[in-house]
Amino acid sequence: MAALLALLLPLAGPALAGAAWAPRCAAVALLVALAVVATTGGPGLRVAARGLREGTVTAETGVAAAVLAALGWSAAVQAVAAVSPAGPVLVPTNPLAGPVLLPGVAAVLTVVAAAVQRTGRPPGPHGGDTRADADEVRAGLRTVADRWSALLTPPAALIAVAVTAFAAGTGTPWPAAVPAGIAVLVGACPLPLLAALPAALRAADRAGGDAVRLPAPWPGRRDPVGWTGSAGGPGLVGRVDTVALSGPDVLTGTAPGTVAVHAGRGEDPALVLRLAASVAAGARPGSDLRAAARALAAAVDGPVPDVAEADEQPGLGVSGLVAELRDPGPDGGGTTATVVAHAVLLGSPDWLAEHGIRVPPPLSVERERAVAEGRAVLVIAWDGCARAVLALPRAPHPEARPGVSELVAAGVTPVLLTPDDDGAARALAAAAGLDPADPDAVRPGLDPAARAAAVAGLRVRGRTVAVAGDPTTDEAALAAADLAVELVPWPTADGRPAADGTGTGPGSAEHPDDVPAARPDPVVAPAHGSERICARGGPAEVAAALLIARRARARARSYVRAAVVLAVAGVVLAVLGTPAVVVAAVPVLGALGLAARRPHRRS
Numbered sequence: 001m002a003a004l005l006a007l008l009l010p011l012a013g014p015a016l017a018g019a020a021w022a023p024r025c026a027a028v029a030l031l032v033a034l035a036v037v038a039t040t041g042g043p044g045l046r047v048a049a050r051g052l053r054e055g056t057v058t059a060e061t062g063v064a065a066a067v068l069a070a071l072g073w074s075a076a077v078q079a080v081a082a083v084s085p086a087g088p089v090l091v092p093t094n095p096l097a098g099p100v101l102l103p104g105v106a107a108v109l110t111v112v113a114a115a116v117q118r119t120g121r122p123p124g125p126h127g128g129d130t131r132a133d134a135d136e137v138r139a140g141l142r143t144v145a146d147r148w149s150a151l152l153t154p155p156a157a158l159i160a161v162a163v164t165a166f167a168a169g170t171g172t173p174w175p176a177a178v179p180a181g182i183a184v185l186v187g188a189c190p191l192p193l194l195a196a197l198p199a200a201l202r203a204a205d206r207a208g209g210d211a212v213r214l215p216a217p218w219p220g221r222r223d224p225v226g227w228t229g230s231a232g233g234p235g236l237v238g239r240v241d242t243v244a245l246s247g248p249d250v251l252t253g254t255a256p257g258t259v260a261v262h263a264g265r266g267e268d269p270a271l272v273l274r275l276a277a278s279v280a281a282g283a284r285p286g287s288d289l290r291a292a293a294r295a296l297a298a299a300v301d302g303p304v305p306d307v308a309e310a311d312e313q314p315g316l317g318v319s320g321l322v323a324e325l326r327d328p329g330p331d332g333g334g335t336t337a338t339v340v341a342h343a344v345l346l347g348s349p350d351w352l353a354e355h356g357i358r359v360p361p362p363l364s365v366e367r368e369r370a371v372a373e374g375r376a377v378l379v380i381a382w383d384g385c386a387r388a389v390l391a392l393p394r395a396p397h398p399e400a401r402p403g404v405s406e407l408v409a410a411g412v413t414p415v416l417l418t419p420d421d422d423g424a425a426r427a428l429a430a431a432a433g434l435d436p437a438d439p440d441a442v443r444p445g446l447d448p449a450a451r452a453a454a455v456a457g458l459r460v461r462g463r464t465v466a467v468a469g470d471p472t473t474d475e476a477a478l479a480a481a482d483l484a485v486e487l488v489p490w491p492t493a494d495g496r497p498a499a500d501g502t503g504t505g506p507g508s509a510e511h512p513d514d515v516p517a518a519r520p521d522p523v524v525a526p527a528h529g530s531e532r533i534c535a536r537g538g539p540a541e542v543a544a545a546l547l548i549a550r551r552a553r554a555r556a557r558s559y560v561r562a563a564v565v566l567a568v569a570g571v572v573l574a575v576l577g578t579p580a581v582v583v584a585a586v587p588v589l590g591a592l593g594l595a596a597r598r599p600h601r602r603s
Helices: 002-017 019-039 042-053 059-083 102-115 131-141 143-169 174-187 191-208 269-280 290-299 349-354 361-372 400-409 422-432 448-460 475-480 539-575 585-595
Strands: 242-246 260-263 307-313 317-326 338-347 376-382 385-392 413-417 465-469 483-489 533-537
Touching: 019 042, 019 059, 019 102, 042 059, 042 102, 059 102, 059 143, 059 174, 059 191, 102 174, 102 191, 102 585, 131 143, 131 191, 143 174, 143 191, 143 539, 174 539, 174 585, 191 539, 191 585, 242 448, 242 475, 242 539, 260 269, 260 361, 269 290, 269 307, 269 317, 269 338, 269 376, 269 385, 290 376, 290 385, 338 349, 349 376, 361 376, 361 385, 361 422, 400 413, 400 422, 400 539, 413 422, 413 448, 448 465, 448 475, 465 475, 465 539, 475 483, 483 539, 533 539, 539 585
Parallel strands: 242 413, 242 465, 465 483, 483 533
Antiparallel strands: 260 385, 307 317, 317 338, 338 376, 376 385
16 A cells, blocks of 8 residues: 555645645655665565675566666655755656656565565465575575576666666756666566566465475475476476385375274184284384274274383384283172283284294184285284284275376376285285286385385386375385375375374374364475475375476466566567656566466365
């Protein structure tokens, strides 16, 4: 509002109150414009000054040149008019060509320059943590604008001087000649360039909806999307030809399934479940056993006993001491409760064999049958004896198969890297639409380190690999990828956030950075300086993330091209004698037009 006041007051004031009020209205407009530039434009002016001290020309330099030239000339003209009755008049025959509107032009340029650089991401832990972080994001988004401004602003300044000199040399009075040169600086003002990348980022966020967030460019960091890349050749996202679906939940989601208990003779299935759930809960955060722990905890009727001295061997199993308080028997054999403790092991038969525990033939038969059915199988033992076989379903999420098809349609080859054993992994892959007979498409039995090694192997073979995995279980694989997609898997069978407090939904301890389900936008924005894409869901969301990133890069480049054309058009209009206030409409409306674009939102 203040910028509009500074622009309109010199015209509206004299029209309403009479020409005698023109000097006062012009002075008020100048003061308002100075306040706007000092407050709203202060950070940009400091950036421009720092760049000039370092010998560089940035986008803020172009804005500062137009703003300060307009303000400085208007202030000088008003000062001369105030002290010398013979000085320049403040109400020329053509008000658009006079100095009185230049302060308003400067104020509008300043406000628009600040407004179009907003990313639209909210402040706080899911957006910008501090002012310094926000400044870094804006600096990253200004990279392309700075690059083009270094090419456009110096020639524009020379053209402005030449236009002013030519006008003065042909007999035009200085009060009209100087605004002609200022119009060139206004036309070259890089507002559309400043708007280009933030507009493309907002468009990508809108296209991603509640499922996908792309990382913003960050100074000194790799730019996987290619926001600031050169125009030649595809960016990293465009070169990705393989997507590794890494981890235990990437095709199944985190909803607990039904556990089948095959207990040995004389064993209580309820006790088996309680002890198994207890020791599984001792697995470290991010363990491949977390899926089993969720399913076992959901299967137990009642509280789960605590585990002590839990010790997990990645990829093999977990052990611990579990104690229970048992009530005296109904036959009167005791009058006090008894504490019963067990040394429990939960894992693969081979790992149990390393501890001297043999799986009896009846349980081995049940295990082989469960493996043949494509289930993940664990054996539980306590006090030195194998007690039961636990079969966990590994059915794909209903959206997994269409998602794999979308990955193929996006031009990439999906590869499954999973801790499941061979039978369960290939059954899961077949149900999800992968070729279970292809050794490159299905890599079973991999712990986190082995999954990272598999990613490195794919890269050695010349593939450009994107890894989609939960950072709580697959940080090593994500770090080994060309492109990392931090994927929070589906929390429930229908894809909706879990609300049962089991720790499997958004905002749980397992995903401490998730946004609570009550938020309208549950996807987590990438951390400041992150080089990773964030997504929620499964393969379909990974495919969407790749497509959105590719389109975002193409959109950013098209916006930059449009901004350069607008800058050249503004300079041409100014050279042809168009007043500065009219020329200013080119960068202002161009920047606002880019900022207002709203592509389709992903549902």
